[in-house]
Amino acid sequence: MEILRYPDRHEWSRLTARAMASQASQVAATVRSIMDDVASRGDEALREYELRFTGSSLSDFAVSDEEIERASSLLSPALRHAIESAAQNIADFHRAEIPSPVTVETQPGVICMQRPVAIERVGLYIPGGNSPLFSTVLMLAVPAVIAGCPYIELCTPAGSDGNIHLAILYAAKVAGVGRIFRTGGAQAIAAMTFGTESIPRVDKIFGPGNRYVMEAKQQATLHGCAIDMPAGPSEVLVIADSNANPTFVASDFLSQAEHGPDSQSILLTTSEKLLDILPGVIDEMLDALPRRDMMLHSLDHSRLILMHDDDEMMEFSNQYAPEHLILNHRDADRLCGNVRNAGSVFIGPWSPESAGDYASGTNHTLPTSGYARAYSGVNIDSFMKKITFQKLTADGIATLAPVVVAMAEAESLDAHALAAKVRTSAGNQILQ
Numbered sequence: 223m224e225i226l227r228y229p230d231r232h233e234w235s236r237l238t239a240r241a242m243a244s245q246a247s248q249v250a251a252t253v254r255s256i257m258d259d260v261a262s263r264g265d266e267a268l269r270e271y272e273l274r275f276t277g278s279s280l281s282d283f284a285v286s287d288e289e290i291e292r293a294s295s296l297l298s299p300a301l302r303h304a305i306e307s308a309a310q311n312i313a314d315f316h317r318a319e320i321p322s323p324v325t326v327e328t329q330p331g332v333i334c335m336q337r338p339v340a341i342e343r344v345g346l347y348i349p350g351g352n353s354p355l356f357s358t359v360l361m362l363a364v365p366a367v368i369a370g371c372p373y374i375e376l377c378t379p380a381g382s383d384g385n386i387h388l389a390i391l392y393a394a395k396v397a398g399v400g401r402i403f404r405t406g407g408a409q410a411i412a413a414m415t416f417g418t419e420s421i422p423r424v425d426k427i428f429g430p431g432n433r434y435v436m437e438a439k440q441q442a443t444l445h446g447c448a449i450d451m452p453a454g455p456s457e458v459l460v461i462a463d464s465n466a467n468p469t470f471v472a473s474d475f476l477s478q479a480e481h482g483p484d485s486q487s488i489l490l491t492t493s494e495k496l497l498d499i500l501p502g503v504i505d506e507m508l509d510a511l512p513r514r515d516m517m518l519h520s521l522d523h524s525r526l527i528l529m530h531d532d533d534e535m536m537e538f539s540n541q542y543a544p545e546h547l548i549l550n551h552r553d554a555d556r557l558c559g560n561v562r563n564a565g566s567v568f569i570g571p572w573s574p575e576s577a578g579d580y581a582s583g584t585n586h587t588l589p590t591s592g593y594a595r596a597y598s599g600v601n602i603d604s605f606m607k608k609i610t611f612q613k614l615t616a617d618g619i620a621t622l623a624p625v626v627v628a629m630a631e632a633e634s635l636d637a638h639a640l641a642a643k644v645r646t647s648a649g650n651q652i653l654q
């Protein structure tokens with residue numbers, strides 16, 4: 223963990239860079255060869271990659287209805303209840319996001335409309351390398367169902383025994399996923415992009431994953447498949463003042479470090495005292511956590527930084543564009559007004575990021591690696607297209623035609639002009 227005091231601004235570009243950037247071209251090459259292989263050899267290639275990466279020998283990729291039913295009966299009532307309550311909050315929040323149709327008569331007789339229409343075939347990726355993220359099933363499938371997507375498939379890596387975690391299957395059942403396939407990593411993204419004998423191709427792929435999954439999704443876009451956004455290794459930036467409870471801050475800092483070795487946590491504070499105390503609190507907590515060894519990797523590229531004032535902390539945070547921003551600060555509500563780049567923001571001492579990761583209702587599939595500068599996290603809109611419609615009356619085109627004709631002729635597009643002219647009485651006369 224790097225500890226810095228008042229770093230100079232010219233250091234900020236290094237401090238806001240992500241750890242994985244250095245291996246990007248090697249990851250891209252590995253993923254390209256997996257994508258090509260799955261495109262040409264389909265299921266056979268998938269089987270080989272699953273054996274290599276998860277140790278599972280798969281005969282059938284599709285999960286049967288019986289397996290899903292069995293999962294429901296084997297899962298503890300307490301976990302079933304937790305999944306159902308989280309699903310309820312996620313559904314409530316995402317239902318409120320449903321966009322309304324738009325109709326505007328921009329001038330008499332010219333009626334323009336916009337209608338949200340669900341994407342027909344969506345593919346959900348559920349990470350399963352370091353932990354089976356069944357919470358992600360809810361984050362993707364609940365809004366997909368609310369948006370009205372008619373076909374929803376899900377891919378996730380199986381364990382070495384070929385089984386998918388019971389809670390993933392149960393969450394998929396609660397949310398209403400249509401089909402579930404056992405395959406993960408870049409090969410799963412390739413399968414959903416190109417289609418294989420067992421796994422149908424989709425129009426858009428959703429979901430987070432490690433660097434291979436994130437890269438594969440970006441390559442999928444070169445083959446005509448849309449994606450939600452680049453959502454890679456988790457990251458958090460905590461802004462804390464002298465008021466902040468060091469135990470709260472340390473636990474938030476560590477909660478993202480445990481996602482995987484590429485995760486990154488950053489603390490910004492104006493409090494020397496907090497900066498001095500925190501390493502000890504983090505170490506003590508770390509020693510009690512089962513994922514300590516993996517967390518040490520993410521802490522290797524994590525940072526505690528002392529800054530001059532609130533404005534400087536907000537500026538740094540906006541430059542970093544964190545996936546998650548926690549404002550553990552006495553003026554958290556005021557600082558919120560200055561957030562320009564972040565995936566999701568947690569306001570005040572009582573809003574741990576884990577609340578949003580699981581159950582408060584907001585979506586946890588969020589842009590990482592600085593993409594929060596331009597992308598939103600998954601939301602209802604992600605599962606919809608907005609199609610525009612228009613209907614002009616004879617009077618409407620008559621009054622709009624001069625504008626269309628002037629512009630079309632100035633672009634030297636005379637056929638465009640003609641299509642407007644022939645619909646006006648003057649144009650009709652010209653033709654006769």
Ligand SMILES: NC(=O)c1ccc[n+]([C@@H]2O[C@H](COP(=O)([O-])OP(=O)(O)OC[C@H]3O[C@@H](n4cnc5c(N)ncnc54)[C@H](O)[C@@H]3O)[C@@H](O)[C@H]2O)c1
Pocket residue numbers: 252275276348349350351352353355358379406407408409430431432433434435453454455456457481482484485545586587588589590
């Ligand atoms: N941004 C978000 O919204 C968000 C949400 C949840 C999780 N996450 C992130 O998702 C990630 C999950 O990663 P994970 O690894 O646990 O699961 P994963 O399912 O994303 O990846 C596991 C798969 O990666 C492939 N793989 C592993 N090593 C490989 C290699 N050397 N070459 C090619 N392929 C390889 C294998 O197929 C393996 O089954 C974490 O980084 C976590 O932080 C992000």
Ligand SMILES: N[C@H](CO)Cc1c[nH]c[nH+]1
Pocket residue numbers: 355357358455456457545579586587588
């Ligand atoms: N923090 C992750 C998003 O980066 C989501 C998650 C799932 N389970 C726990 N956390």
Ligand SMILES: [Zn+2]
Pocket residue numbers: 456477478481579
């Ligand atoms: Zn998390």
